[in-house]
Amino acid sequence: MVGAAESKKIVKILVTGAAGQLGTDLVLAVQKSGHEVVATSHADLDITNKSQVDLVIGQANAQAIIHAAAWTAVDACESDPQKAMRVNRDGTANVVAAARKSGARVIYISTDYVFDGTKPTPYLESDLPNPKSVYGASKLAGERELDLTQDAVVRVSWVCGAHGANMVKTILRLASTSPTLTFVDDQIGSPTFTSDVAPVIVDFAVNQRIGIWHVTNQGFTSWFGFAQDVLIAAGLDPSRVLSTSTADLRPQRPAERPANSVLENSKMREGNLTLLDDYHTPLQRLVDQLLS
Numbered sequence: 001m002v003g004a005a006e007s008k009k010i011v012k013i014l015v016t017g018a019a020g021q022l023g024t025d026l027v028l029a030v031q032k033s034g035h036e037v038v039a040t041s042h043a044d045l046d047i048t049n050k051s052q053v054d055l056v057i058g059q060a061n062a063q064a065i066i067h068a069a070a071w072t073a074v075d076a077c078e079s080d081p082q083k084a085m086r087v088n089r090d091g092t093a094n095v096v097a098a099a100r101k102s103g104a105r106v107i108y109i110s111t112d113y114v115f116d117g118t119k120p121t122p123y124l125e126s127d128l129p130n131p132k133s134v135y136g137a138s139k140l141a142g143e144r145e146l147d148l149t150q151d152a153v154v155r156v157s158w159v160c161g162a163h164g165a166n167m168v169k170t171i172l173r174l175a176s177t178s179p180t181l182t183f184v185d186d187q188i189g190s191p192t193f194t195s196d197v198a199p200v201i202v203d204f205a206v207n208q209r210i211g212i213w214h215v216t217n218q219g220f221t222s223w224f225g226f227a228q229d230v231l232i233a234a235g236l237d238p239s240r241v242l243s244t245s246t247a248d249l250r251p252q253r254p255a256e257r258p259a260n261s262v263l264e265n266s267k268m269r270e271g272n273l274t275l276l277d278d279y280h281t282p283l284q285r286l287v288d289q290l291l292s
């Protein structure tokens with residue numbers, strides 16, 4: 001008799017952007033799942049270099065590609081739209097074309113910033129995107145390079161993890177250097193932790209899920225509320241966080257952010273998939289890890 005472990009089909013998964021915040025935990029999640037990973041960082045694979053993409057993806061001969069590489073500097077994208085499109089749209093086109101040649105499906109990591117934020121309720125996968133920033137437009141253009149009859153788009157939001165820069169680290173740093181911290185209370189979203197979302201993305205790669213999916217931790221808050229949550233998780237006084245509005249921010253930030261970018265995980269609900277925890281749970285874990 002063949003045991004469950006022996007009969008498990010090992011899937012080979014190539015990860016782009018593997019040294020990034022999410023990419024690092026994606027690689028760990030593939031390893032933990034028992035599948036095989038080919039980790040490619042920016043240094044190993046520049047997605048804007050078509051011949052390199054063809055070579056590396058061709059040689060890897062993976063069944064699935066989790067495409068997490070992107071130019072993610074939201075404000076910098078405003079002043080260089082051509083680079084944003086070159087990396088986030090054309091780089092994705094290169095990855096998809098190479099995947100087609102090698103027979104791999106692609107799971108493209110996208111963003112809440114494809115929406116304009118004017119909807120009063122959480123965004124469904126079927127809602128019409130209308131990005132307000134160059135970054136959002138370039139990520140949406142990337143989405144459109146996928147073939148959703150065989151590929152998947154996974155939109156995540158407000159990503160935080162142990163590796164790389166993110167708002168949890170920024171808030172802890174500010175809290176250690178300033179008596180007060182000021183954050184906007186008119187932009188809301190769902191903080192999403194790489195430790196929680198990475199295993200779900202790997203599961204999507206293994207189980208050949210296709211189409212557009214919203215995958216976030218549950219619960220939502222403003223940046224003001226989130227900064228308070230981080231201070232509470234760190235055992236600090238949350239009244240040190242002051243609120244402001246986007247209109248009153250000085251200096252104004254180059255890129256417009258959606259006021260509401262909460263993503264309803266409706267396809268996961270409909271498919272009876274286990275939703276990610278409320279964001280407070282992984283937040284506490286990450287703060288404990290960062291402060292230990």
Ligand SMILES: NC(=O)c1ccc[n+]([C@@H]2O[C@H](COP(=O)([O-])OP(=O)(O)OC[C@H]3O[C@@H](n4cnc5c(N)ncnc54)[C@H](OP(=O)(O)O)[C@@H]3O)[C@@H](O)[C@H]2O)c1
Pocket residue numbers: 016017018019020021022023041042043045046047048067068069070071072087091109110111112139156157158159160164165
């Ligand atoms: N961070 C968020 O809040 C957020 C929210 C929604 C969606 N997302 C999406 O989630 C994914 C992962 O984001 P993240 O937070 O992990 O960002 P990240 O830490 O900036 O990771 C992105 C990685 O892509 C690499 N990269 C940039 N240009 C590249 C190129 N031409 N070729 C190959 N690699 C390249 C970067 O390398 P270098 O740093 O060396 O250039 C970096 O390691 C992205 O697709 C992003 O759009 C992020």
